[in-house]
Amino acid sequence: xxxxxxxxxxxxxxxxxxxxxxxxxxxxxxxxxxxxxxxxxxxxxxxxxxxxxxxxxxxxxxxxxxxxxxxxxxxxxxxxxxxxxxxxxxxxxxxxxxxxxxxxxxxxxxxxxxxxxxxxxxxxxxxxxxxxxxxxxxxxxxxxxxxxxxxxxxxxxxxxxxxxxxxxxxxxxxxxxxxxxxxxxxxxxxxxxxxxxxxxxxxxxxxxxxxxxxxxxxxxxxxxxxxxxxx
Amino acid sequence: xxxxxxxxxxxxxxxxxxxxxxxxxxxxxxxxxxxxxxxxxxxxxxxxxxxxxxxxxxxxxxxxxxxxxxxxxxxxxxxxxxxxxxxxxxxxxxxxxxxxxxxxxxxxxxxxxxxxxxxxxxxxxxxxxxxxxxxxxxxxxxxxxxxxxxxxxxxxxxxxxxxxxxxxxxxxxxxxxxxxxxxxxxxxxxxxxxxxxxxxxxxxxxxxxxxxxxxxxxxxxxxxxxxxxxx
Numbered sequence: 001x002x003x004x005x006x007x008x009x010x011x012x013x014x015x016x017x018x019x020x021x022x023x024x025x026x027x028x029x030x031x032x033x034x035x036x037x038x039x040x041x042x043x044x045x046x047x048x049x050x051x052x053x054x055x056x057x058x059x060x061x062x063x064x065x066x067x068x069x070x071x072x073x074x075x076x077x078x079x080x081x082x083x084x085x086x087x088x089x090x091x092x093x094x095x096x097x098x099x100x101x102x103x104x105x106x107x108x109x110x111x112x113x114x115x116x117x118x119x120x121x122x123x124x125x126x127x128x129x130x131x132x133x134x135x136x137x138x139x140x141x142x143x144x145x146x147x148x149x150x151x152x153x154x155x156x157x158x159x160x161x162x163x164x165x166x167x168x169x170x171x172x173x174x175x176x177x178x179x180x181x182x183x184x185x186x187x188x189x190x191x192x193x194x195x196x197x198x199x200x201x202x203x204x205x206x207x208x209x210x211x212x213x214x215x216x217x218x219x220x221x222x223x224x225x226x227x228x229x230x231x
Numbered sequence: 232x233x234x235x236x237x238x239x240x241x242x243x244x245x246x247x248x249x250x251x252x253x254x255x256x257x258x259x260x261x262x263x264x265x266x267x268x269x270x271x272x273x274x275x276x277x278x279x280x281x282x283x284x285x286x287x288x289x290x291x292x293x294x295x296x297x298x299x300x301x302x303x304x305x306x307x308x309x310x311x312x313x314x315x316x317x318x319x320x321x322x323x324x325x326x327x328x329x330x331x332x333x334x335x336x337x338x339x340x341x342x343x344x345x346x347x348x349x350x351x352x353x354x355x356x357x358x359x360x361x362x363x364x365x366x367x368x369x370x371x372x373x374x375x376x377x378x379x380x381x382x383x384x385x386x387x388x389x390x391x392x393x394x395x396x397x398x399x400x401x402x403x404x405x406x407x408x409x410x411x412x413x414x415x416x417x418x419x420x421x422x423x424x425x426x427x428x429x430x431x432x433x434x435x436x437x438x439x440x441x442x443x444x445x446x447x448x449x450x451x452x453x454x455x456x457x458x459x460x461x462x
Contacts, residue, residue: 065347065351066347066350066351074339076336078336078339078340080339080340080343081343081347082342082346082347084315084346085339085346086339088335088338089335089336089338089339090335092334092335093335104320104321104323105305105307105309105320107319107320108305108309108317108320110316111313111315111316111319112311112316115315116296116297116312116313120296120297143382145376145378147376148376148379162296
């Protein structure tokens with residue numbers, strides 16, 4: 001913790017709550033960010049059951065209009081949804097390491113590459129899952145558009161080749177250091193694993209990078225995170 | 232300009248280039264941000280013709296993999312795509328006003344509400360335009376999924392009611408001051424105007440807020456911006 005942090009900050013941090021689903025790819029984005037920022041001990045977790053559709057029911061919609069997970073509740077009762085927004089919040093609470101960048105160029109590149117990882121990989125696979133596979137089951141998936149879903153699957157495969165090309169040129173998705181953009185690609189590949197959409201064999205650099213990412217404690221321990229006793 | 236800015240910063244600012252289309256709703260997001268930050272004089276504009284599909288051709292795809300507008304080029308030749316990323320870059324170049332927030336809570340709320348304005352309004356209307364109307368014409372719209380497009384139109388109408396409810400409770404989309412989240416809703420309503428999807432009459436607060444936003448010079452002068460002689 002920074003030496004200049006006040007008592008109030010400590011209280012604020014101590015009271016954070018995360019509403020999520022332990023194995024979800026989007027929840028993984030925030031769990032990995034929490035671990036990288038060493039903020040795990042300040043958070044308690046509440047499970048919202050995706051397979052029962054609890055994220056689309058009134059109690060959760062009151063937290064977050066769009067009805068997705070994860071959602072962060074801070075100590076004044078404010079709910080913050082959307083992974084990028086939660087990561088921005090967490091990243092500005094405390095000191096290094098930065099996940100969202102320090103200089104203008106870093107901020108721009110990290111936000112661009114993270115958004116690109118959503119559009120071209122993570123969100124595309126999510127749409128494939130919800131529209132062109134049984135998804136969360138017939139009670140939850142009340143509208144499906146299979147043609148759109150398959151198209152998004154193909155976009156995600158093309159996206160894997162794109163990120164492979166990036167990682168042939170640089171060690172991390174947005175450049176020279178680990179950032180939110182890496183976390184978003186990791187979440188995309190976690191989702192790809194769940195829907196059995198393997199990384200193409202020829203994507204050597206993406207395979208190598210992902211093997212390295214899976215060695216990070218933040219990634220390795222993300223599902224068990226909510227079972228750990230807070231310090 | 233901040234007194235502590237260095238000579239190098241000035242040079243960097245002087246060389247920015249924006250690739251966009253003057254009347255586009257996404258380009259509006261960056262044009263409004265530039266004007267709010269008083270950075271117009273540091274930028275030159277290059278037109279990429281949407282109706283000729285130039286944004287999907289090799290020259291533009293080399294700037295930005297996803298093939299969308301706008302794109303910012305900074306002085307080292309780096310291209311930054313995606314409106315949120317460009318806004319983060321511009322907002323961290325110089326001093327107040329802030330468009331992306333200063334405290335953790337402000338940053339979290341602004342990013343959440345801006346993303347929500349994309350999901351529930353701007354991106355939904357864009358999908359409607361490209362999939363369920365003639366869009367940019369048959370040469371550019373080589374794949375359309377009309378059912379998905381109409382569904383997104385309905386989502387956008389619901390989104391207008393949601394933002395109306397927000398603006399009944401607070402003066403700006405993310406709270407007490409103008410931010411990136413307002414700009415994203417403005418872009419959504421600009422796009423709604425282009426596709427002739429009017430704001431429902433009963434959305435009084437949204438109508439009143441939007442009338443106020445249209446009085447801001449940044450919003451009023453956005454299309455003419457690229458015609459103005461740089462100072």
